Amino acid sequence: MKKYLGILTALAVSFTLSSHAQRGGMGPSTPQFGGAMSKYFGDNSNFSSDIEMQSKDPQGNAISIPGKMAFSDGKVRFEMNLAEMKSGNKPSPAAAQMKAMGMESMVTISQPAKKVSLMIYPGMKAYLEMPVPEADASENPKEDYKMEMTELGKETIDGHPCVKNKAVVSDKKGTKHEATIWNATDLKNFPVKLEQTEQGQHTTMLFKKVQFAKPDAAQFEAPAEYKKYDDMQEMMQEIMMKKLGGGQGFAPPPAQP
Numbered sequence: 001m002k003k004y005l006g007i008l009t010a011l012a013v014s015f016t017l018s019s020h021a022q023r024g025g026m027g028p029s030t031p032q033f034g035g036a037m038s039k040y041f042g043d044n045s046n047f048s049s050d051i052e053m054q055s056k057d058p059q060g061n062a063i064s065i066p067g068k069m070a071f072s073d074g075k076v077r078f079e080m081n082l083a084e085m086k087s088g089n090k091p092s093p094a095a096a097q098m099k100a101m102g103m104e105s106m107v108t109i110s111q112p113a114k115k116v117s118l119m120i121y122p123g124m125k126a127y128l129e130m131p132v133p134e135a136d137a138s139e140n141p142k143e144d145y146k147m148e149m150t151e152l153g154k155e156t157i158d159g160h161p162c163v164k165n166k167a168v169v170s171d172k173k174g175t176k177h178e179a180t181i182w183n184a185t186d187l188k189n190f191p192v193k194l195e196q197t198e199q200g201q202h203t204t205m206l207f208k209k210v211q212f213a214k215p216d217a218a219q220f221e222a223p224a225e226y227k228k229y230d231d232m233q234e235m236m237q238e239i240m241m242k243k244l245g246g247g248q249g250f251a252p253p254p255a256q257p
Contacts, residue, residue: 052206161186
């Protein structure tokens with residue numbers, strides 16, 4: 001029992017930290033919408049949509065995961081169900097393990113004004129609050145960035161006529177971020193597809209069912225009845241012990257081929 005508890009806790013910690021740090025891990029990184037990234041969305045400062053993230057794991061295997069996103073004046077909510085994550089055309093091996101822990105459903109929320117990020121697990125009625133690193137917390141506001149667009153052509157993405165652009169965003173210090181974006185001319189030039197390589201990680205984002213109504217403010221807060229934790233390992237150990245103590249067993253992780 002202790003052996004499996006340790007394995008499950010390590011798995012959860014690994015996934016959460018890899019998502020939060022936006023580097024290689026068991027799944028594609030969750031979107032981080034700082035001033036530079038939000039610049040790609042132009043005047044669309046409030047929206048919600050379905051989103052599909054496509055990336056690769058450290059072994060080079062293609063990974064995709066669908067989710068939902070809400071964006072409101074700098075605050076971001078991204079929710080996903082890991083049971084839907086795929087590696088290639090097959091379900092990801094991590095999906096079954098996360099489901100066994102009640103962690104297949106995960107919501108990440110960025111609150112720039114409070115300089116914190118939340119990772120919420122509805123299946124466990126718990127959430128982790130993590131301070132944003134000072135380098136990210138002090139990131140310049142959207143207005144401090146300039147963007148240059150170069151048209152690369154015209155394409156149709158998911159039925160939307162788009163202008164394909166190379167976008168280069170630079171801040172006051174001269175730091176540049178580049179992306180290829182497909183701006184839908186029938187959706188207020190919203191970028192329905194975005195490709196970017198940051199820190200060696202190539203990510204593609206596909207946006208569907210875009211709505212421009214201002215999202216409810218409650219979407220960017222943790223539910224009041226959920227328990228707050230400041231340490232991932234503490235949260236996992238407490239919750240797993242409760243589940244195991246209550247007779248809810250977990251299947252051991254599948255053997256690796």
